[in-house]
Amino acid sequence: MTILNNNKIYQLLNERGLGDVGPETAEAVESILGELDRKNVLRKNNSKNYFIDRSTLEATSFLRALVEQNWIIIAQNEKIIKALNASDIN
Numbered sequence: 001m002t003i004l005n006n007n008k009i010y011q012l013l014n015e016r017g018l019g020d021v022g023p024e025t026a027e028a029v030e031s032i033l034g035e036l037d038r039k040n041v042l043r044k045n046n047s048k049n050y051f052i053d054r055s056t057l058e059a060t061s062f063l064r065a066l067v068e069q070n071w072i073i074i075a076q077n078e079k080i081i082k083a084l085n086a087s088d089i090n
Contacts, residue, residue, distance in 0.1 A: 009026055013029065
C-alpha cells in the first residue's frame, strides 16, 4: 500500500527537474519515498519529538542530505540513459 499517489510523485519529480523520467524510475522513487515517509525521515517539521539526543538529529540530517544527493544521481542517470538511447544505432 502506498501513501503517495502518482500525481504527488510526478509533482515532486518535476520540482527536482526530473519530470520526464521513465515509469520504472517513478515507481522506484515512489517506493523509496513511501518507506522514508513511514520512517519520518523526510519530515522536517515533526509535531512529535522523536529526537532523544543531538546525535540522532545529526544522523537524520545526514540521511536527508543523502536523499538530496540521490536526486542528483537520478537526474544524471536519466541523462545518460537518454543519451545512450539517442545514440543507439541498432
